[in-house]
Amino acid sequence: MEKSSDFVLYERVRNKDKEALEQLYxxxxxxxxxxxxxxxxxxxxxxxxxxxxxxxxxxGVGEYDESKxxxxxxxxxxxxxxAIDLIRKKKKPSVALEEAGELxxxxxxxxxxxEWQEKKEQIQLAVKDLSxxxxxMVQLFYFKGYTHEKISELCEVPLGTVKxxxxxxxxxxxxxxxxxxxRGDSPWRN
Amino acid sequence: MAKLNCDHVIDxxxxxxxxxxxxxxxxxxxxxxxxxxxxxMTGDLPYxxxxxxxxxxMKARILSTVFEEEEEQKKSEEVKREPAPLIAQKAVKKxxxxxxxxxxxxxxxxxxxxxxxxxxxxxxxxGGEMAFQSIDLQPNEVFGGTAKAAIIRxxxxxxxxxxxxQLEALEGEQVYQIWLLKEGKPIPAGAFTPSANGExxxxxSLEDNTEDWDTIAITLEPQAGNASxxxxxxxxxxx
Ligand SMILES: [Zn+2]
Numbered sequence: 001m002e003k004s005s006d007f008v009l010y011e012r013v014r015n016k017d018k019e020a021l022e023q024l025y026x027x028x029x030x031x032x033x034x035x036x037x038x039x040x041x042x043x044x045x046x047x048x049x050x051x052x053x054x055x056x057x058x059x060g061v062g063e064y065d066e067s068k069x070x071x072x073x074x075x076x077x078x079x080x081x082x083a084i085d086l087i088r089k090k091k092k093p094s095v096a097l098e099e100a101g102e103l104x105x106x107x108x109x110x111x112x113x114x115e116w117q118e119k120k121e122q123i124q125l126a127v128k129d130l131s132x133x134x135x136x137m138v139q140l141f142y143f144k145g146y147t148h149e150k151i152s153e154l155c156e157v158p159l160g161t162v163k164x165x166x167x168x169x170x171x172x173x174x175x176x177x178x179x180x181x182x183r184g185d186s187p188w189r190n
Numbered sequence: 191m192a193k194l195n196c197d198h199v200i201d202x203x204x205x206x207x208x209x210x211x212x213x214x215x216x217x218x219x220x221x222x223x224x225x226x227x228x229x230x231m232t233g234d235l236p237y238x239x240x241x242x243x244x245x246x247x248m249k250a251r252i253l254s255t256v257f258e259e260e261e262e263q264k265k266s267e268e269v270k271r272e273p274a275p276l277i278a279q280k281a282v283k284k285x286x287x288x289x290x291x292x293x294x295x296x297x298x299x300x301x302x303x304x305x306x307x308x309x310x311x312x313x314x315x316x317g318g319e320m321a322f323q324s325i326d327l328q329p330n331e332v333f334g335g336t337a338k339a340a341i342i343r344x345x346x347x348x349x350x351x352x353x354x355x356q357l358e359a360l361e362g363e364q365v366y367q368i369w370l371l372k373e374g375k376p377i378p379a380g381a382f383t384p385s386a387n388g389e390x391x392x393x394x395s396l397e398d399n400t401e402d403w404d405t406i407a408i409t410l411e412p413q414a415g416n417a418s419x420x421x422x423x424x425x426x427x428x429x
Contacts, residue, residue, distance in 0.1 A: 014397070015398065019378065029244055031236055035239045046242075051251075054252055067219070069226065072233035077205075116241065120237045123237060163200040164197050166200055173231055174227040177234065
């Protein structure tokens, strides 16, 4: 149900309903901010990226419709791109692998919502099914926004195969998650 | 671009495809379950992040910036007593802007500029039924300003142009907020701040208008973006 109510809310935002934008903001502030902090490792930069996202949503840039998949996929992708833009503009791109962090980090102290916790645990389980190289690629590509060249260099794979390797890693992750949900490991639905 | 294939999902996610390539890829997406799954996955991956508490005041900072940008945009699009800026508006938004242009033109003509109306009415018609209503808003006992509103209803859409004069200057983050009400229940319908000479304009559109509004009101709000009125009503009228 969440999906359709996101869409309804978004439609209202498209009609310049400020209240709807505020509701959308409240709904996604924490996950977006946390995601952007993971990407940028900089709270100010994360805030700046989040602001860019909501300016774009409000202006109707890159309009969402259901042919683009889930609303969250669209919103998160837009946020990821806002962060990548800012990282490239403001930060020296770090080349060292040690600086890129891990796809899965040790447990944090801040409390998660039950829903978040559940999703996270499942994704973490699915991540364990990936090879070390695949995990690294997802981290460098998805969370760090590294260029294909850099990923090719750091993972020591031919440049021409980077895209398909990332794609296969993501596909495998989705497949594992899907199987886990089918088996009913958790009541998570979306 | 070389024939589109599944690897382009990576470029799609990175936003590096051209407009045409993107549309082409979205066609591919409709039929390719592999790519659909990857897009779906991006709706889940961010949950790998550790929760971070948002900094104090971030919401207010971001929302006020977002709505201020809007005001800036509106100021540049605002109703001027010449047809040119009104036509410029059409280029900004992809939807057909004629209803509001005509509303605005009629409105300007109410204020004694027949030229704008004449000029715009030479332009092609939109077709479809259109209802136009012009309204004089009444000030409360102590308010010195005046405002006129024009409402255009066409099929499902409603467009509203408000032009106010002799407005009191505002303090801090205050704005004049317009509301449409039905049986006492308001929705925000645009906001403005007065220029140095006490004039203010606003334009608002509702693409899917299902309500039969009975009242229009303008309140003096302590800040922009309120979902329901906090300030007092300074100008109002039945519709
Ligand atoms: Zn595909």
